[in-house]
Amino acid sequence: IFATIATFPDQPADLESDLVAFAVRMNRNCICNRDGRFLRKLIQAEGERYPELFAEWREQGPGRTWSALAARFARLAYAGHLSIDDPDVAARQFLALVNAELQITFMLGGMPTEDEVLR
Numbered sequence: 001i002f003a004t005i006a007t008f009p010d011q012p013a014d015l016e017s018d019l020v021a022f023a024v025r026m027n028r029n030c031i032c033n034r035d036g037r038f039l040r041k042l043i044q045a046e047g048e049r050y051p052e053l054f055a056e057w058r059e060q061g062p063g064r065t066w067s068a069l070a071a072r073f074a075r076l077a078y079a080g081h082l083s084i085d086d087p088d089v090a091a092r093q094f095l096a097l098v099n100a101e102l103q104i105t106f107m108l109g110g111m112p113t114e115d116e117v118l119r
Contacts, residue, residue, distance in 0.1 A: 001036075001065060004029045008072045015081055023098035031099045066091045 004025050009018035047054035069091035076082040084090045 001026075001029075002068065005065065005068045005072070008069070010072060010075060011079075012076070012081055015076070019094075023094075026095075027099060065095065069094060 007025055008022055009015070012018040043054055066088065070087040073082065073084060073090045073094070074087035077084050077087065082090075
């Protein structure tokens with residue numbers, strides 16, 4: 001996931017297009033990745049029985065991702081490319097926007113089509 005985060009558009013030519021392309025990379029390389037799907041399924045199935053497993057996954061997975069993206073959103077704001085009040089909120093909202101529908105598809109036992117990944 002951090003290899004994909006490293007492709008975040010720190011110096012965008014076209015911020016909207018660059019963020020959309022980044023979102024597609026995140027979805028392809030992280031959300032739709034076979035290992036990522038397996039891990040999320042395991043966490044969803046066993047998280048209630050093993051709350052420490054869920055807590056560790058949340059801290060080491062989404063928690064680190066949010067922090068890494070928040071830092072990048074803060075840099076975009078500092079450089080004048082973006083106007084945001086809270087980079088942490090922006091990172092969480094960005095991730096929710098780009099993968100919520102895919103997560104629902106997975107939870108219902110489906111596999112997103114390429115068109116769904118691109119939306």
